[in-house]
Amino acid sequence: MKSERKFQVFGHIVMIIITLCAILPLVLLLISSFTDNDTLIRNGYSFIPEKLSAYAYEYIFTSGNSVVHAYGISILLTLVGTTLGLTITTLLGYALSKTFLPGRGIITFLVFFTMLFNGGLVPTYINYSDVFGIKNTFWALLVPSLMMNAFNVLMVKSYFVSSIPDALLEAAYIDGATETRAFVQIALPLAKPIVATIGLFIGIGYWNDWMNGYIYLTKRTDLYSIQNLLNRMIQNIQFLMQNSSSISNANQGLASIPSVSVRMAMAVVGVLPIVIVYPFIQNNFVKGITLGGVKG
Amino acid sequence: MAKARDKSKMSKAWRQATLKRSIPIYLMALPGLLYLFINNYMPMPGIILAFKNYKAKFGIYGSPWAGLKNFQYLFSTQDAYVITRNTILYNIVFIIVNLIFAVGVAIILSELVSKTKKVYQSVILLPYLLSAVIVSYLVYAFLSSENGFINNSILKPLGRDPIAWYQEQKYWPFILVFVNLWKGIGYNCIIYLSTIIGFDRSLYEAASIDGATKWQQITKITLPLLKPTIIMLTLMAIGRIFYSDFGLFYQVPQNSGALYPVTNTIDTYVYRGLLQLGDITMSAAAGVYQSLVGFVLVLSANLLVRKLEPENALF
Amino acid sequence: MKKFLALMLAVMMTLGMCLSVGTAEEARLEKADDGSIAAQAAADRIxxxxxxxxxxxxxxxxxxxVGTDRIAEKMSEITMEKLGVKVELMxxxxxxxxxxxxxxxxxxxxxxxxxCVSVGFMPCVNKGYLVDLEEDGLLATYGQGIIDAFRASELGGCRVAGTLYGVPVKKDDAAGKFGIxxxxxxxxxxxxxxxxxxxNPEDEIIxxxxDFIEDVFTKLHAQYPDKTTFYTDPGSTVSQCLAxxxxxxxFGVLLDPTNSLELSDLFSSQMYYDLCARFYKWNQNGWISPDAITETNATTTQVKAGSLCAYKxxxxxxxxxxxxxxxxxxxxxxxxGPDFKGSSAYNTMPWAINQNTDDPVAAMQVLxxxxxxPDLSTLICWGEEGKEWQETGDGHITFAEGIDAQNSEYYNNVNWQMPNQFIARIWEGDSLDLWERMQSYNDNALASKAMGFTFDNSNVTAEYxxxxxxxxxxxxxxxxxxxNPDEGIPKLVERLKAxxxxxxxxxxxxxxxxxxEANGIQ
Known part of the structure; x- marks a missing residue:
């Protein structure tokens, strides 16, 4: 149909423009990571650099703070964290979608309240460090802040409320199913899109996070994730550039930190796995279409 | 009389039934609520740090009270108006712009048939994964005076003078909105996309059989169905209206003083001011201030939504 | 054992006194005793x-x-032997x-x-994080080596309202202003x-x-038009260029620090105007890069890459x-500019003891x-002999075999932060009498009258x-x-006043x- 075709063409044009805007700087990033460091400093970042060099990647993969090890940590953390986080988020979201649940309104408000008010960094730190003693352990990367947040819970709740028809569930109860069975056998399979979406959000949250590692890891450098490693390096540079008046030998410090091209390479390295994994996750979005399960 | 008795019998049975059904539901909710308690509610009393004159010997709860003294610096400054205005205005623009593009892209992606849409989706997500400092380097690559892409490869061939981007205020609202959009579009459209995919396809089939054009299908079916999601996300964004993306407003303009009038937000002001002072009570006060305003705004907005579209209110 | 320790302490004290050659006549803090209590405490602990x-x-x-734990162990060997204490490095x-x-x-x-560097000495004091070092004679009894290493006035830099909270670091306290x-x-x-x-032939500074410098810059700019002629790191420009x-x-400086204790506004001063005018001229001449404001690379990195000719x-x-x-x-x-010692010479990065510590005596003795x-200091500054460094044969030390700055397991390069780099070994390239020179440099520099003053700004944090x-x-x-300073400075001053x-x-x-008044200074 004509409007259909027009739309397809229009859609492609828009997406191509947006995609180009997104990818252009990323290509620049990639090219800079392969550019010779001195050239970067002299001529700035350029799409067609004067001199190429793989020094940055050499440095990353052979330097003391093993980047490969950090990759491992990141991957482990993301897998474990996403699994746990997804489980508790989905369960809570489903529970809150049940309109008959006594106290549902209050609990929903309590969940939402955490989005607005936060104890703050120092109390949170004291909570995890003193009370729970997880500092300098893997738990410190896993538990604080990232596993579940109100936003995700409310997304899941809203999905279950609007997209799982009551008729299906009623049919199940009439057939004598328990709540748990209804959840596992009916609601969950239909929730694939939201599970994939929230799983993606949680996964990206864990992968990108460097804050937890920054404040909770002071002795265990073997627990640094990739983004933690990169951001430490970059923060050190920013810090020195801004505080040179109070630190007498800032230049010495700056000289000890890896060069510009290495920072670019680390950024590429940090993004790479997601580039590879994301297409696989995308499949679930397509598979989650309700197959016309609602009939009268 | 008989009816009343029947009613009470029914309500008793109904309550029992709900209790029997509720227990497994409560059990399902338990892990999440436990996490929420440990992660969010246990540290929450620490908010009073903002009202204290902290002395390490006494800890947070034993330290002497400081009343509202720690909040003073946020209001007594001549910059208070500028930083508040910047924070709010940018957030409003971000909410609107990001909404339009995220919904638009989600709709387009959901309707495209070809396989390349997977490529689009993956690529536009990538900028979200870059840290703010890397983004600031990339922006610098485009806007640097001497070597920047724009000055060198666009303005020079056109015969125009190079622009000192980091010293001209007028371009930055657009630059920041664009960078914010660029960074977030891939991420923001995901939630809309997955919601749209969950819609019943038969509605669209029926509409197209009735001769509706694509545009009509979008405006009459997709958008109304998306309304609950849009309202919910917007309400949540309003709750964060006093916060700003620190990386965007501090790193991307390279902390250039000439741009402060248009890039200074509450978060950057607090950071700059407290960098040397290291005052934990003052930064706690800033957090409380931002949360409180967001809270009030969300409650008000929610009340409004409840009047107009009751089922879509957050609570 | 006791005798041995007493002897060690006596040797250390003598060493300490030798380090302060030529300044023994300046006032020192009083010691509590001859060191026997400290020795006893160590012996008891062992x-x-x-x-x-x-x-x-x-x-x-x-x-x-990577090598941090190993170094901490080696340091513990020494501290266990002498004090019965283990150390951990963080x-x-x-x-x-x-x-x-x-x-x-x-x-x-x-x-x-x-x-206290970066955390801030004054903020730490205000939050009550630090131990009063003179309480119960802690310093006087267990920190006698420290008393020997510093004059009373130098330690005074770490006093706030009379209470001593920290110990300065042995480093270059004075600085030569406006070096290029x-x-x-x-x-x-x-x-x-x-x-x-x-x-003089052994001088390292011209x-x-x-006029001379501007002439050099003109020539540099002409010779190397594609290089940036000059760059100054803005964070430290004013503090490093103005005397x-x-x-x-x-905010509020002493414009005539050797003579007067009157604070004025730096930004309204002629001194500041001249500085900005000079840099404005240099910028107009094209000697400063148009990207200087957003420069993300350090000065020496730029020079190394060949894009910069001169820097401050x-x-x-x-x-x-x-x-x-x-x-x-x-x-x-x-x-x-002149060599100058400012009021913050001794309090930018003092070492301090956490008020929460379980054993302040042990902490003080380790400090x-x-x-x-010297061995302990060398360990914490340079690392382990044979692993990180080795002798060069002429009294210096240098990298060990096959080790360099990138792959060394313990090369922190922060000796300016270490308590006493003066007694540690000297790295290749520096003259062996570097620390004597440093001491006399510190002593001979112009000193501010306010040396040792720390401003407690807790009443004016909002203004700050x-x-x-x-x-x-x-x-x-x-x-x-x-x-242009004619336009810019009035605007700045207006904003500051507001x-x-x-x-x-x-x-x-x-x-x-x-x-x-409390210190008897006019």
Whole structure:
């Protein structure tokens, strides 16, 4: 149909423009990571650099703070964290979608309240460090802040409320199913899109996070994730550039930190796995279409 | 009389039934609520740090009270108006712009048939994964005076003078909105996309059989169905209206003083001011201030939504 | 055992006194006794078999390096033998140091000794994080080596309202103002006969004036049009170029620090105007890069990459070698201002003891040992012999076989933060009498009358945050010469006044006068 075709063409044009805007700087990033460091400093970042060099990647993969090890940590953390986080988020979201649940309104408000008010960094730190003693352990990367947040819970709740028809569930109860069975056998399979979406959000949250590692890891450098490693390096540079008046030998410090091209390479390295994994996750979005399960 | 008795019998049975059904539901909710308690509610009393004159010997709860003294610096400054205005205005623009593009892209992606849409989706997500400092380097690559892409490869061939981007205020609202959009579009459209995919396809089939054009299908079916999601996300964004993306407003303009009038937000002001002072009570006060305003705004907005579209209110 | 320890202590004390050759006539703090109590405490601890652990925290450029645990063990060998105490090292990334330290100090985690750099000495005092070092004679009994290492006036820099909270670091306290560093290869190519300009043959710094420098810049700019001629790192421009004293911060300074204790507004002063005007001229001449405001690379990195010809630096003994190493090519150092010791000379990075520590005596004794034991100091500064460094045969040390700055397991390069680098070994390239030179340099520099004063600004923190933001807005534009000072400075001053500059200066003056009275300074 004509409007259909027009739309397809229009859609492609828009997406191509947006995609180009997104990818252009990323290509620049990639090219800079392969550019010779001195050239970067002299001529700035350029799409067609004067001199190429793989020094940055050499440095990353052979330097003391093993980047490969950090990759491992990141991957482990993301897998474990996403699994746990997804489980508790989905369960809570489903529970809150049940309109008959006594106290549902209050609990929903309590969940939402955490989005607005936060104890703050120092109390949170004291909570995890003193009370729970997880500092300098893997738990410190896993538990604080990232596993579940109100936003995700409310997304899941809203999905279950609007997209799982009551008729299906009623049919199940009439057939004598328990709540748990209804959840596992009916609601969950239909929730694939939201599970994939929230799983993606949680996964990206864990992968990108460097804050937890920054404040909770002071002795265990073997627990640094990739983004933690990169951001430490970059923060050190920013810090020195801004505080040179109070630190007498800032230049010495700056000289000890890896060069510009290495920072670019680390950024590429940090993004790479997601580039590879994301297409696989995308499949679930397509598979989650309700197959016309609602009939009268 | 008989009816009343029947009613009470029914309500008793109904309550029992709900209790029997509720227990497994409560059990399902338990892990999440436990996490929420440990992660969010246990540290929450620490908010009073903002009202204290902290002395390490006494800890947070034993330290002497400081009343509202720690909040003073946020209001007594001549910059208070500028930083508040910047924070709010940018957030409003971000909410609107990001909404339009995220919904638009989600709709387009959901309707495209070809396989390349997977490529689009993956690529536009990538900028979200870059840290703010890397983004600031990339922006610098485009806007640097001497070597920047724009000055060198666009303005020079056109015969125009190079622009000192980091010293001209007028371009930055657009630059920041664009960078914010660029960074977030891939991420923001995901939630809309997955919601749209969950819609019943038969509605669209029926509409197209009735001769509706694509545009009509979008405006009459997709958008109304998306309304609950849009309202919910917007309400949540309003709750964060006093916060700003620190990386965007501090790193991307390279902390250039000439741009402060248009890039200074509450978060950057607090950071700059407290960098040397290291005052934990003052930064706690800033957090409380931002949360409180967001809270009030969300409650008000929610009340409004409840009047107009009751089922879509957050609570 | 006891006799041996007593002998060790006597030797250490003598060593300590030898280090302060030529200054023994200046007042020192009083000691509690002849060192026998401290010796007894150490002996008792060793005898008891209960070895407490003292955790030492400091910041480094690259975080916790791989060899840290090993070095801590080697250090523990010495401290166990002498004090019956074990030590642990906790080096942290420079950028996260302040935040991590604040969190640890607030949550009561074990950190016994730490350096106050970046966290801020005054903020630590205000929050009550630090032990009063003279309480119960802690310093006088267990820190006698420290008393020997510093004059009373130097330690006075770490006093707040009379209470001693920290111990300064042995480093270059004075700085040569307005130094310019230029790679010699560029100078040779433009035909400047810099070699003949040294006043004395063993000098490393050439004292000259602006006319000469501007002439050199003109030639450099002509010879190397595609290189940036000059760059100054804006964060330190004012403090390193102007011979004024800025106690604690830039808001309210002593314009005539050797003679007067009157604070004035730096930004309304002629001194500041001249500086900005000069940089404005240099900018107009094209000697400063149009991207200087957003420069993301360090000065020496730029020189190393070949994109910069000259830059500003503060000077001190050893500067020429240091900058040459950083630039990767020999440089010549010119100096346009005097050598000067500001009020913050002794309180920017003191070592302090956490008030939450379990055993302040053990912490003090370890700190004392760091100031007096050459082996301990060498370990914490340079690492382990054979693994990180080796002898060069002429008294210096250098990298061990196959080790360099990148792959060394413990090369922190933060000796300026260590308690006493003066007694540690000397690295190749620096002269063996570097520390004697440093001491006499410190002593002979012009000293501010307010030396030792720390400003407690807790009454004016709101003004401070506003002032910082206001100054930050104009700082780089003015000090890198992008803004005409005739227009820019009045605007800056107006903003500062609106932010409460006058109140802030008044408060500072009041505190300064109080301090002066308490210390008997006119």
């Amino acid at each position: 005898a008891s078999g209960n070895a407490p652990t003292v955790v030492i925290a400091f910041m480094t450029w690259a975080g916790r390096l 080096p942290m990334d420079a950028a996260s140091y302040a935040q991590n330290m604040n969190l640890m100090l607030a949550s009561g985690e074990q950190v016994d000794l730490f350096n 560093s230029i790679p010699t290869k560029y100078l040779d190519e433009i035909g400047v006969d810099w070699q003949s300009m040294y006043a 004292y000259t004036d602006f 004024m004293d800025s106690p604690s911060d830039m 630096t503060a000077t001190k003994p050893g500067i020429r070698q240091q900058e040459s190493n950083l630039c990767g090519t020999p440089v010549a150092i010119f100096q346009l 004392n040992l760091l100031y007096t034991d 945050t506003a002032l910082t933001n206001a100054y930050s807005e104009y700082q780089r534009q003015l000090e890198l010469g992008f803004l 932010a409460g500059l006058d109140d802030y200066i008044a408060e500072k003056q009041a505190k300064l006068n109080e301090w002066a």
